[in-house]
Amino acid sequence: MDAKKKSVLSEFGLLLVTIIWGSGFVVVKSATGSLEPAAIVALRFGIAAVLMCVIFFKKLKEIDKGCVKAGILSGFLYYIAFYLQTLGAKYTTAGKNAFLTAIYVVLVPFLYWVVKKQKPDGYNVSAAVICMVGIGFLSLNADFSINTGDAFSLLGGIGFTAQIVAAAILTQKHNPILLSITQFIFAALFAGVTSLVMEPIPTSISQDSINFILYLGVFSTMIALLLQTVCQKYVPASKASLIMSLESVFGCLCGAIFLHEQLTPRILVGFVLIFAAILLSEVKPSFLRFGPKKTVSTTLEDEEGVSV
Secondary structure: HHHHHHHHHHHHHHHHHHHHHHHHHHHHHHHHHOOOHHHHHHHHHHHHHHHHHHOHHHHHHHHHHHHHHHHHHHHHHHHHHHHOOOHHHHOOOOOHHHHOOOOHHHHEEEHHHHHHHHOOOOOHHHHHHHHHHHHHHHHEEOOOOOOOOHHHHHHHHHHHHHHHHHHHHHOOOOOHHHHHHHHHHHHHHHHHHHHHHHOOOOOOOOHHHHHHHHHHHHHHHHHHHHHHHOOOOOOOOHHHHHOOOOOOHHHHHHHHHHOOOOOOOHHHOOOOOHHHHHHHHOOOOOOOOOOOOOOOOOOOOOOOOOOO
């Protein structure tokens, strides 16, 4: 297969990944109707971890103590981010959950600045301001309060910010596949303990709930991860970032189509502003000059997706 065909197919592959992630917000929202948030996170990562172990069985012997320690840290951050995001899905719409979680794209350069002393550029600062205005349109009530679901979704986005920065550093020292396996295992363990301690044990699980969890574990986590890893190898980072930034848009569309979520003018303005901030932070259009394009990418080629 020639390079051009590989590039085109890989772009379609990344688009498919983005659609899977976007639809995942609807699946999570639906799953919270019958399962508790920590249980959902534990099951989805448990399934993904088992599948990863099966597929990469021969590489498991390469996991060393350092990789396990890195997996514990990254897995804990993954658990926190997904648990908060899933809590948010329970109390807000799938569309708002998708866009509010996506603030990690805007926040990553600032946390990376704190950790690695790599200063954000003008694009990042402008995107942060636009994003804050968008969040105001999307979530603030007349008395400037914010509902529970939106608050958890925002906290989930902050959690993903920490996880991405940690993974960006850890994958420089450890094999990305092995790190993925260990962090999935520990994310499932942390969520499982949380579920056992804080949540009621379900007396029965419906077939719909089983289907939701299988979709999240197999498609949103396992298949999307592998497809992203392969496709990003053949797509320029700037173009991959643009394609994958559509995740929140697909989440919003799926919420409107499958869950009949209402899109008021104010909510639409919030969506547009947050999406514009994501594009500005990721794509850095050349017609806006803020100096050299130096920043950390939130869609790292060697890091798995962090979305639903």
